Amino acid sequence: MTQEKFPGVFLTFEGIDGSGKSTQCRTLAETLKSHGHEVVLTREPGGSAGAEEIRRLVLEGDPDRWSAETELLLFTAARRDHMERTILPALRAGKVVICDRFADSTRMYQGLSRGDLRGAVDQLHALMIGREPDLTLLIDMDPEVGLARAKGRQTAEERFEDFGLELQQKMRAGFLSLAQEFEGRFRVVNGARDMAAVAQEITALVTDFLATRG
Known part of the structure; x- marks a missing residue:
């Protein structure tokens, strides 16, 4: 996919539920700010007013609330609004965008684990989004540990965690496969360590990546 060149840098974090992505996103954002970078910290689904409304629809409620097909459309609608209102303006302004999840999560949740929709995910992504991250950090960890962490948060946003361990196991295997498919932009980080060690790596x-971009 040919992407328009921007002065900014687009970084994403991926991983199973409870892998520590959100914590590492925040830590990296603070570190980069301390080094003089302008940083936009955002998330998916969400990151813009409209996308946050869709977030509540897809992450709360009964696990069977939506089919995988409907989820795909909702996530893509949220992502399009997020791109238009938050991500692209920041990249054009030369900022570092750090996003907690992006299209790779849709490739996994709706494209692999919730339905055989990978082809549809990629087609819709190419048509409506048309952009991949510059670098993706995949935090890898044991699904049983991750699920226990995620359920321990006890928030209203547990719809996907409620699908259980089998989904998380499929997700881990799928993310590792995706890291091989897009090996040029993925870096796999062992999340089964002290948070400080993970953050340091x-x-x-x-x-190193930013240095290569000048």
Whole structure:
């Protein structure tokens, strides 16, 4: 996919539920700010007013509330609004965008684990989004540990966690396969360590990546 060149950098974090992505996103954002970068920290689904409304629809409620096909359309609608209102303006302004989940999560949740929709996910992504991250950090960990962490948060946004361990196991295998498919932009980080050690590795990876872009 040919992407329009922007002065900014688009970084995403992926991983199963409870892998520590959100914490590492925040830590990296603070580190990069301390190094003088302008940073936009955002998330999916969400990151814009309209996308946050859709977030509540897809992450709350009964697991069977939506089919995988309907989820795909809702997530893509949220992502389009997020791109238009948050991500692209920041990239055009030369900022570093750090996003907690992006299209790779849709490739996994709706494209692999919730239905055989990978082809539809990629077609819709090419048509309506048309952009991949510059670098993706995949935090890998044991699905049983991750699910226990995620359920321990006890928030209203547990619709996908409620599908259980089998979904998380499929997700982990799928993410690792995706990292091989897009090996040029993925970096796999062992999340089964102290958070500080994970953060240190991520900082090193991102610092090296930014250095290559001048």
